[in-house]
Amino acid sequence: MPLIELNSKVKRQSRKRVGRGNGSGHGTYCGKGQKGQTSRSGGKRRPGFEGGQTPLVRKMPKLKGFKNINTIDYLAINVGNLESSYKKTELDLTNGKKPVKLLGDGEVSKAFKIKVNKASKSAIEKIEKAGGSVETTARIKEEKTDKPNKKAKEESAPQEPKKEE
Numbered sequence: 001m002p003l004i005e006l007n008s009k010v011k012r013q014s015r016k017r018v019g020r021g022n023g024s025g026h027g028t029y030c031g032k033g034q035k036g037q038t039s040r041s042g043g044k045r046r047p048g049f050e051g052g053q054t055p056l057v058r059k060m061p062k063l064k065g066f067k068n069i070n071t072i073d074y075l076a077i078n079v080g081n082l083e084s085s086y087k088k089t090e091l092d093l094t095n096g097k098k099p100v101k102l103l104g105d106g107e108v109s110k111a112f113k114i115k116v117n118k119a120s121k122s123a124i125e126k127i128e129k130a131g132g133s134v135e136t137t138a139r140i141k142e143e144k145t146d147k148p149n150k151k152a153k154e155e156s157a158p159q160e161p162k163k164e165e
Helices: 079-085 121-129 150-156
Strands: 075-078 090-092 100-103 113-116 133-136
Touching: 075 079, 079 121, 100 113, 100 121, 121 133
Parallel strands: 075 100, 090 113, 113 133
Antiparallel strands: none
């Protein structure tokens, strides 16, 4: 069945035809009222204009900082709470409403096999020490040890004695 043959039950409103006589209901002033800025062509006010009184935007305080729109709000679960909260040792916590981050607070004795969105290094160490494993969906940033510190370089370099003139 072609789309053109479909009948819609929604009643479509016809557009307002102004300036077609007083019998149409939109004659004489064409719905713009009498005189003034808004009755003229191009008579629009800028957004936020409130007739000369101090606009709401200028009354509001200027707040410091900003809200990062790219931030991810994780649900934090500590390693110490795993044994009391879950009876199973194999857990997949990635399919919830919020992404889950595993944190390293507390101790664990069971060997858990966990799949989470993100995990701290201390949490991974504690789970692996207990004989379990952690699988993360997010990449973990590793510390860069390739480049030494500038200060450490300067301190380790041999210094030449100053010449007296």
